[in-house]
Amino acid sequence: MLGFATKRKWLYPQAVTGPWQRLRWWTFGLLHLVLFATPWITVQGAPAVWIDLPGRKVHLVGAIFTASDTIFLLFLLLFMAFSLFFFTSLFGRLWCGFACPQTVFLDAWVRPFEEWIEGGWVERRRRDEGPWSFDRAWRKAVKWSVFLALSFLVAIAFMSYFAGARELWTGTAGPTEYALVGIFTAVWYLDLAWFREQFCNYLCPYARFQGALTDSDTVTIQYDINRGEPRGVEDAADKGACIACGKCVFVCPQGIDIRDGFQLECIACAKCIDACDIVMGKLGHKTLIDFGAEAELHGAKPRRLRPRTVLYGGLLTGIAATVAILLAGRAPFDAAVARAPGSLFTEDADGFVRNTYLLRVTNKEIGEAPVPFTVQVEGLDGAQMLMQDIVVATTETRTVPLIVRLRHEDDSPRTLPFRVRVSSPTTSVALDATFKTGGHIDDE
Ligand code: SF4
Ligand code: SF4
Secondary structure (H helix, E strand, C coil), rough: CCCCCCCCCCCCCCCCCCCHHHHHHHHHHHHHHHHHHHHHHCCCEEEEEECCCCCEEEEEEEEEHHHHHHHHHHHHHHHHHHHHHHHHHHCHHHHHHCCHHHHHHHHHHHHHHHHHHHCCHHHHHHHHCCCCCCCHHHHHHHHHHHHHHHHHHHHHHHHHHHHCHHHHHCCCHHHHHHHHHHHHHHHHHHHHHCCCCHHHHCCCCCHHHHHHHHHCCCCEEHHHHHHHCCCCCCCCCCCCCCCCCCCCHHHHCCCCCCCCCCCCCCCCHHHCCCCCCCCHHHHCCCECCCEEEEHHHCCCCCCCCCCCHHHHHHHHHHHHHHHHHHCCCCEEEEEEECCCCCCCEEEECCCEEEEEEEEEEEECCCCCCEEEEEEECCCCCCCEEEEECECCCCCCCEEEEEEEECCCCCCCCCCEEEEEEECCCCCCCEEEEEECCCCCCCCC
16 A cells, blocks of 8 residues: 555665756756745846735736736646646656756755765665664764755745845844744755655655646656566667666666656656666667657657647647736736725715715836826716825835715716726726715615
8 A cells, every 4th residue: 555554665866977967957056046046136126026925916027916916826827737737748747857846955955965974875775774873873963954954045045035035034034934934944854854755656746646647648757668678688789688787776766667667656857767878878778768758669659749738738828828918908006996984975065975985006016216196087077086196106005085076966866987097107097986976766
């Protein structure tokens, strides 16, 4: 039975180098740069990326998205989901092997540090299987301290997107933010120091449903059974080429033998490809393990255009086009009008009926200077409007009372629809509202 009922077999994957690992290291470097540098970048004085949960707004490269832009969040989630479906159906678990944060930190930091402090895989295993000694204790203490420091760095980098990198590093963020850094540090520490491949095998939801997204045309890690088998029998390029050296198994961080066929545990890290490439290279042969579709092993040509890839690709294109259209028509400010709580209308001594509203304006434009807004009432002939000037600084929200007065007419309907037009120097939006005339129900 899969799960925690079985005793965990601790893995000691052997280190390996090769073209695929070099490509992974370049990818890791780029991802580290994005993760650690982005929170320090500012655009027009504001963070380039900042998820301000208490303020309910998101800064994204000079644009500000507020609660009224929730539709973009929905589209973003849909885009991410269908991207995952699309790329998984085409290329399998490339995300897991090349970009998943757990894989990146394990291979970029944890395993190299482990080898540096505790030695190679044979030495590590021998020491772990032996009794506790001073040598074993100090190495473990140093290693776990390094993992704790690394977990703290990762946690603070992650929290920087929410609380600001400068604030967190200078000690000016709030206690909640530091408490969350502590929680994320503990979670990362547990994962990097202990949980590791178990997360992929038992907890990761993506690993669970990837089986439904792939088929025999998907590019995955494949062992060339036609050339490799029967293993260890011959030393030839085209038949029985596998010399059963076990290198592909020794390097696997998931503890699987890819020669048994594609397995859901495989994270496409390509370590077995590089390992076999070294072994086969010495014999003058091509690697027996490579990226490829299962269909190729049966002599078929893999299809890129399949119902599922066309469907996912079409949906992705549709989502991207919709977002582009919505972004093009998006106003640089939010405005909302609502009736002031308390009364529907008031009759003034001069024969006018007064309705009072609250107008809320959020300036989503990044810039030094506050933006002045003008307000007009449309669709109410003879209406008077009383309102103070409204000037809103960047990213701020202001709520001001808006009074609309209309001369009382005995034959007026009880409710008159009208619009409040709010204009910035560049854009204007019209808000629907209603005016209560004070007329009787019988008049309608
Ligand atoms: S089988 Fe190969 S690609 Fe898959 S996890 Fe193991 S080493 Fe990585
Ligand atoms: S590394 Fe290559 S040759 Fe060695 S056991 Fe694996 S598949 Fe066979």
